Amino acid sequence: MYKEQTREAEALKGRFIRNITHEYHAPMTGISSMAQVLVQDYDKLNDEQRKVAAKTILDSSLRLEVFDSNISSLSKLNKPSYDLKLVETDFSQLVEDRVTLCRKLYENEEESTIHWQEGPETSRRNWQLDIEEGIILNIDKYYLSQAIDNLIINSINYAKSGTIAISIKRDNDNETIIFSISDEGIGIPPDELDEVFEEFTVSSRTESFAGGRGVGLAVCKKVIEVHGGKIKAESKRMGTTICFTLPKVIKNR
The missing domain is CATH 3.30.565.10 (Histidine kinase-like ATPase, C-terminal domain)
Known part of the structure; x- marks a missing residue:
């Protein structure tokens, strides 16, 4: 039983790492790439293109914020000592x-x-x-x-x-x-x-x-x-x- 619990814990750990990596990689790529475009080509872009770049950065930031909040809440509420206000x-x-x-x-x-x-x-x-x-x-x-x-x-x-x-x-x-x-x-x-x-x-x-x-x-x-x-x-x-x-x-x- 102990070995089985250990295997399950290792599998959960592996899924956690893969999901953390995926969830942070995609929005961070959107933020960094759009920020780079704005820095390098700001004067060449029209107003609509700048707006699209800024919106991409905002959307990616919101996605990161939601994921971070969910992970934090999941961690806190899984503890025996969780506190509800x-x-x-x-x-x-x-x-x-x-x-x-x-x-x-x-x-x-x-x-x-x-x-x-x-x-x-x-x-x-x-x-x-x-x-x-x-x-x-x-x-x-x-x-x-x-x-x-x-x-x-x-x-x-x-x-x-x-x-x-x-x-x-x-x-x-x-x-x-x-x-x-x-x-x-x-x-x-x-x-x-x-x-x-x-x-x-x-x-x-x-x-x-x-x-x-x-x-x-x-x-x-x-x-x-x-x-x-x-x-x-x-x-x-x-x-x-x-x-x-x-x-x-x-x-x-």
């Missing part, structure tokens, strides 16, 4: 704020429109928000914001068109909160729906994408579980729905 929070407003921020940072303006239960509009990507107002929870705002951001960013990355729908509602017993986010993207194979929440595991349909190395959903799962909730994924041939529950009253350990 629980604060009474308007969860409904928190989700609305995270949607606004993520769209601003990760989505081009021409890609989508947003509306509130008014029926779809013609657009490359539509957002539908069905958020019950006034849901107050005692949560760690930093970790929950990070989990929600990861889910939103995934939908933006893997659903280049169609509808992204987010809903929050109280369960029938009024003691549980249900959050769901659905998209019409590339989807997840049925036999991989549980595995995608494991550390450094990615869906076979997303392995070829530049971003994401199996950390974001692992963080989501850990964050939801330490808050006393559960998370699951559903997917058909195309499209994915991630749903998690949170108890209405969350107590610190």
